[in-house]
Amino acid sequence: MRSFQFAGSRIVKTGLAIFLTATICLWFNWPPVFAVITAIVTIEPTVSDSIKKGLVRFPASAIGSAFAVFFITLFGNSPITYTLAAVATILVCFRLNLHAGLLVATLTSVAMVEVIHDNFLFSFFIRLGTTTIGLVVSTAVNMLVFPPNYSTAILKSIHGISGRAGSMLEHTFRTILFDGDANLQEDQKIVKQLTTEIRKTEKLVHFQRDEASLYPWVRNREAELQMAERQLLFLDNFEYHLNALLRAPFQQIQWTKAEREIIMDAVMALADDLRHSINFDHEKHQAQLKSITNLFWENSKRVPADDALHPTLFPPEFTILYELITIYDLVDKFFDPNSVKAVQEAEQS
16 A cells, blocks of 8 residues: 555656646746656655756766767767767766766757757757756655655554564464475465565665655654664564574474474464564563473483484474574564554654
């Protein structure tokens, strides 16, 4: 839902920027097409990016316009003019590290060949004027109309990922403990999906930080961003250890039914913490961790006796319990149980 809202706001802002840009250009009796192209590409996910890339696109467009004027003066409207204008623009922009403006500059360069018939120098300065209009209008629209705000999306995404991670953890352990012949390929696909969601959320945090220099309310919510980064670190580490669990040879485990039940109870409690962080109970969490740790040490005592069976590798029971204890520790250290509260506050603000 949030991605739809985000895309919808970008569409509205792009349409408004196009309309205003074209209106201003027509008022000056200037061709609006180049300004509109500039306005379209200047609507970035953040205002900061719009400004930074705009400062690159302006000189890049000027370079493209200059080459178009230069080569049309030499060769007129001919195939070699299009070729040389495009190639020269690409080479110079690349050489000057104007990568963000390379595409717009190249399109501008080849498009100008078609519309310039006389007054080449005058056309060049008009092109600079239309570029300026496109940059200024689109940046202003991006800043003032639906200003980018990713805080709610970040918190909701983190809460959603942690909930899915909890369900995934419970399903994985239920399979390991009670369905040893099952195939965990689907689980591995879900882990990859979680990783993708984590990366997307990290990008949203990056976007939000970019806005700190422009919007005071972003600077005032620095603690919230730090919490989000801490939670994402936990989720990233969680994904790593969950992957390790999926690679364990669980078909060989030799736990008793009682031991499996102890582990499953602890996993269900942990999964519930991840799904409903607002009800996180630290004391209950520690009690479950203690029971798993005790089982871990009991299992570790059996390792020398089974050494002939596992001469170079840890027994799967040892590995699985180690990963579970590590995940418990991660939840205790990195997962902030106030994330749901933060989401609710963000929705109300």
